Amino acid sequence: MIGLIRSEVVKFRSVRSTVVLLTVAGALVVLIAVLQARDIAHHVDDPGTVASQQLGDLTGGVALAVFLFGALGVQVIGQEYRFNTIRTTLAAAPNRWKVLTAKFVVVTVACAAMSALMVGACLLVGQLMLDGFSIDGTDRRIAWAIPLFAAGWSAMGLGVGAIVRQPIAGILILLGEAFVAENVLVNLFPRTAPWLPFANGVQMAMRDSGGDGPGGEVVLRSVLAGGVYFFLVTAVVLAVGAYLANERDA
């Protein structure tokens, strides 16, 4: 198993697109944190303005970066099918469960590690650019939830990639599910809100989920229950992907 994980690490870092995606995701969050910090610093002395200066105000880029992590999850397996290298991979390692486990470990650890770095960078940006920067309990939850959610969404990408076996299609499905399908569903049928995996999961990585307004327009699960639900859905998608990858011809 260690050999397979090492093999996946070599594959991961030796393909340009995966390295670029990971780097762009990290850079994007830091860039947005800097812009947000500058904006807060610019308005902090405005009369009548009570500016929040906390970690959760600087991690707005995470939602965008998470999509890149999802794409990365799709790429890790989708590229293998696109270039047919899956046949070389599986001829060298015929136990498909192990191969998928190795891919899962590598992509989730890489995304979680990059997310942790991003959170660290946001902390640094806050401390360097904001005089009244502080961290409260919600910020601490966000700090560990961001790497966790990034790992989860990349795992979701891996599962989708194993199911559709097409990188572009897999990425479009992830984007469509999170950005389009969930928004359409919740607007047309507000009662579906507790069953939307992305909306329920991503709120654990945000200060204000905006998901449970007083008018009852959107009611997500609680942060904890939403996170658990998200990971359950991810596990199901991964299991279906793994089953299909194991059963279908390579």
Added chain:
Amino acid sequence: MIEARNLTKRYGSTVAVDGLSFKVGDGRVTGFLGPNGSGKSTTMRMLLALDRPDRGAVRIDNQKMTSFAQPMRTVGALLDASYVHPTRKAREHLWALAVSNGLPRSRVDHVLGLVGLSDVAGKRVGGFSLGMKQRLGLAAALLGDPRNLIFDEPANGLDPEGISWMRDFLRALAAEGRSIFVSSHLLSEMALIAEDLVVIGRGKMIFQGPVREFVGAAARSWVTVRSPQVGAIASALEASGAEVTRSADGGIDVVGPSSMVIGELAAHLGATLHELSPRQGSLEEAFLQVTAEAVEYQGQPEPDHGAGS
């Protein structure tokens, strides 16, 4: 040793491979022949557990492919040279495979040297020619120094020097006691490389055995005769029931009697012989003869519109 037992694979209502059983012996090059669409590639994928047979089993050195913890040490394969990521460097492609089977980095450099790619090991594979990719695929197959090798069209894309190199290479591998199972459409090459053949058509076994036996049974054999008295010899042969064809250069090709019989007949006639050569049809001729009924996709000759008249 590679062994297929009653392999069967269906795609919907189409039976791609139908009850194939064969063995690839140690220390021998076994050619795998069949027309397009006959199920060769599907069979090779099943040998490597990439495709699941609907029925039957594969054993490599008497074990299931999936039972090997480090399969590259037992079986190496080159199915298609294009199975590489274009932005990955050659050395990294091999290193990713090597490390999955616990092979040392020194093996990567060794096989790169074997196939003559050491100088481009740090280059991205997307810039490689088909021949270079073919060599890289060979290197990957040899990484684990396996006893069994499976090659699908290994000479594809190679230049004449490369084909000659490949021929010697496969022979040398077999001479080391390895089982080599190789498919190719280059029948002239196959005739030079292979000792045994597995020939299939429409997924079914047509022949398994030594190349010589296949050609002897399926291809035409005849005797070429040249003589100043060729007319008399031809008449005598025709009278005895032999099939005689006159060639443009004045000789005759005789089907039926052996060269010994023809020689004795010429002596009896007092004829001088300038040539008495037993001939045997080629592997290609035998293959076309045997698989004529099994060809799925067949071109038609271009209609003659009177060009040149």
